[in-house]
Amino acid sequence: MRHSLSASHPSPAAALTGGVTGAMAPPPPAFPPEAPLGETLAAMAEARASAVLAVDADGRPIGILTEQDVARRIAFRLPPEAPLAAAMTAPVISCTEDAGLWRAVALLRAGHLRHLPVLDPDGRCCGMLHRSETLAAVSGRLLGHLDALAGDDVAVKRAQAGVATALLGEGVPARDLVGLVSGINVELHRRVLDRVLAAHAPPPLRFTLLVMGSAGRGESLLRPDQDNGLILEDYPDAEHDRVDAWFRAFAEDFNRRLEQAGFPLCPGGIMAMNPLWRKTLPQWRRQFEHWAMKRTGAALLFSDIAFDFRAAAGDPAPAEALRAHLGRVLGASPALLAAMAAQNQSLTVGLTLWGGFADNEPGPGTRTDFKLHGLMPLVAAARLMALRDGIAATGTLDRLAALAARGTLSAREAADLTEAFDLLLDTVLRQQLADHAAGLEPGNLVDTAPLPRAERAQLRDALKAVRSFSRGSFGSFTGQIW
The missing domain is CATH 1.20.120 (Four Helix Bundle (Hemerythrin (Met), subunit A))
Structure with missing residues (x-):
């Protein structure tokens, strides 16, 4: 075998594909922006924290005050009764708790940051990443390549090859590299999804983004095409025109932006912009049942790709329910597996x-x-x-x-x-x-x-x-x- 790392040797790629939650410290003290600096600094010292957060009425970070800020902006300049807002840095650069560690490393280096708050799905801080501890998990030769991963989607996609080459040269197994590439690809899907959502009116109902094929297996190589779909929250038939109009425009924008980011459109049309791959959970269940009954042509091709699905964004529960239903379908219709074979x-x-x-x-x-x-x-x-x-x-x-x-x-x-x-x-x-x-x-x-x-x-x-x-x-x- 070509790779040289032993099974017990920690792989830098394996660490980077993991989530940020395993590397983060507890969240720091938090205060409203009008809180007096004297109070916030006392809490900072008591907690032995190197930063405090300013949060809005909903507990979402809107600013950060670090030890550097204390030395640079407060000492001999601001009185204890001055508000936190007078010394904090805003807005706050942060990452989400489902982000890969690679993304956090890239943000820390690109912004010359010492602290990176981690946000939960509601936008509240659930932990803090500290620069020294986070970068310690990454080899020096890899850090330069990770800098490119802080750029826009196209730059991130292009940087994958450089990161993989650097890690391969360090003897990291290909499976870990492919896991890293796949993790970056899924996070790019989430980033594109967030931007598309921001560009459209609020969705009429909740949905789950599915990735399928190699992305669903976590085995994407350098230039995978798109294999994705949506599980929509169930809704009354009378609402179909309104709901479908929103999701039709949204999915078209999503797939086109993924294409611009470096993910070619699927030649077989296995994408959310195709209504076949944009359904409610009951409709997905009936689709699987139909393929089990039909067992020819496109049904078999679609089954090979779709049955590797997993949730990439949104509530994972519908995907888990669909996986359980697939097991029941295959148990009742073993002929589908025979036809696939x-x-x-x-x-x-x-x-x-x-x-x-x-x-x-x-x-x-x-x-x-x-x-x-x-x-x-x-x-x-x-x-x-x-x-x-x-x-x-x-x-x-x-x-x-x-x-x-x-x-x-x-x-x-x-x-x-x-x-x-x-x-x-x-x-x-x-x-x-x-x-x-x-x-x-x-x-x-x-x-x-x-x-x-x-x-x-x-x-x-x-x-x-x-x-x-x-x-x-x-x-x-x-x-x-x-």
Whole structure:
């Protein structure tokens, strides 16, 4: 294997993909902006805090007073009875509690901040990130790349390759890098969503944003297209025209802004702007039931992508309810999984009959597509078995671990498949980064000829493990013997 970090070595990418809540300290003292400075400074000293917040009547931060402010603005200048508002910094730069740690690091560095309040969904402070403790989790070589992640959406999307390259050079496993890229992609979806909401009238009802496909699995590479949808709060039929008019304009704006940020539109139309992917929970339930009954064409294609869904923004409860309903649908209609397996049998691995690497490149080239003919058969087979066993996890490695825990897979087979997944992911990611560095569109075609003999042997073994697993998995649903 190419990566050098041991399983016990803490991965900087793994830390960055985690949320900010694990790194934050308790919230500091808070006061109304008219509170006397003498009172706020006394509370600051008593709490041994390095900052206090000024909050509005609803408890939302509107200013911050730090130790630096005390030295710069208060000492020998402002009397104790002066209001907090006279010395505080406003507005307050903050992040939300569902933000990735990468975002907090980027904000701290870009703003030269020592403190970053963390806000809950109601906009109130639920914790504080301190610069020294937060940056301690990040390697020095990575920090320069993280600076770009404080920019606008397009800059953040472009910076992903630099961050991944830096971490790969430090020996971070590809799975952690892809987890980081996926986490950044989901947070970009949330940022775009927030801006679109601010640009439109208030929504007529609540909704949950779903991401599907590779985003739903947390396995996005450098240039994923969009696979998203909305679960709408239920509403009376008489309100349809009003509700649909708002969501039609909103979803169109959302998908177009995602495209501008670097997420291509889905060629198959699997996006919230398509009414098929914008439904109430009862309508989604009926849609899944319809696919289970139909089991042909688009129904199977949509099932492969949609069944990896997870909530990316909004209340996660509707997505959890839909996941539970999917389990009931599949339990009552096992023929759907059999039909999906029959369709997935076309996913072959990139080996020839004689054990060489397949030529998947159009024209004179002989490169092999290790995503389509390596990762995808493994992803599809793990998905089918997890859905059959009622496993809620959507990530491929999480599914393999759950299948092993249930005894569906042996510990040895799960370990071999995990190693195969890691190697194939590493191979594809390195190719995409090389393409990006060369000014090309990131792709999945890999030239195996220059690779050392040992690496080519590892890739063959990985593909053989995937072939054995995928054939066995698909055959267990279709009854076809290979």
